[in-house]
Amino acid sequence: MHAVMRKGRSGRYKAKTDRTGRATGSRDKSEVIPRVDLDTGVISYHSQASQRTHGMDGTQDRHILIRVQTEKATECGDVIQRSVVPDEKGQQIGESGIPTIKSQIQELISKTPQQLQTEGWEDISDPRMVMYTQSRLLRHPITGLLIRFDRGKEGRLGFSALDHYHVYADEKGTNYYDKEGNIVKKGSKASHIVIGGKY
Amino acid sequence: MQVKGLIETFDFHDSNVIELFHEKDIVRIKIDLCMWKQAGYKEGDDELKEISLEFDAVENYIWDAEKAEEDIEYDTILEMSYSDGTLKIVLVDNGVTIISFKCNEVKIWI
Numbered sequence: 001m002h003a004v005m006r007k008g009r010s011g012r013y014k015a016k017t018d019r020t021g022r023a024t025g026s027r028d029k030s031e032v033i034p035r036v037d038l039d040t041g042v043i044s045y046h047s048q049a050s051q052r053t054h055g056m057d058g059t060q061d062r063h064i065l066i067r068v069q070t071e072k073a074t075e076c077g078d079v080i081q082r083s084v085v086p087d088e089k090g091q092q093i094g095e096s097g098i099p100t101i102k103s104q105i106q107e108l109i110s111k112t113p114q115q116l117q118t119e120g121w122e123d124i125s126d127p128r129m130v131m132y133t134q135s136r137l138l139r140h141p142i143t144g145l146l147i148r149f150d151r152g153k154e155g156r157l158g159f160s161a162l163d164h165y166h167v168y169a170d171e172k173g174t175n176y177y178d179k180e181g182n183i184v185k186k187g188s189k190a191s192h193i194v195i196g197g198k199y
Numbered sequence: 200m201q202v203k204g205l206i207e208t209f210d211f212h213d214s215n216v217i218e219l220f221h222e223k224d225i226v227r228i229k230i231d232l233c234m235w236k237q238a239g240y241k242e243g244d245d246e247l248k249e250i251s252l253e254f255d256a257v258e259n260y261i262w263d264a265e266k267a268e269e270d271i272e273y274d275t276i277l278e279m280s281y282s283d284g285t286l287k288i289v290l291v292d293n294g295v296t297i298i299s300f301k302c303n304e305v306k307i308w309i
Binding site: 133157185 | 210212213215231233235246263273275277278287289291292295297
């Protein structure tokens, strides 16, 4: 038996079921829908992205639930991973059940911000950032990974002239990740993830 | 040096502000400058270097942010531009900060 979890007035998720206990409710593209198996207590997440990688093709039912570092997921509580299967795209799956940072960054390198938004990344830029700069802050709808896109400027030296991302190692962006998934200092050369992977 | 020259000489994008001090008509900014983005940088040199800028005879100082100047904590410079005698600096950390003021001259300590 599964129940769809919905945000209640308290801001926390609560199960939404019909009289028989069956799951009800709808979902939108960007929403992560946790489902709880009321018999086993195992919770699984369902979204466009997770359905694709979580066995909706019938290969295997994956109940990966995890300490996902997103606000939404945290509100659902921490869930223990039950099983992990290789991702059909060959992404490396970490112990937590989500692609490793390195794997996520490798995905970014080949994509423009527009392509990422098509895939569901949310533009959460401050309006003044939009007004005064060509930078944009994007958040992955499931993992909560934050990245900032900076447009390269003609006339600058080296890859400072090229479009690049900064991948935040924490919510505030105190440090960034390099393209190998290592935490590096802000301002360092390694913190620049150049789109196209030239560097 | 002239502020116009400062902007033309240095690339401040992605450098980080360590602290900012404003009193009367003086603004001092301590920056961890991305040396690897500057002309003359050689591979193997330090990528970051602390520098200080001092602007005097500042007018029309505007601090537009949810936090105070003293709460700057290694905020990243997204843009630093100079137009019509006004320097505009856009910083980002948790939020966005816009600083602008009129000025002509700047002293720089590298």
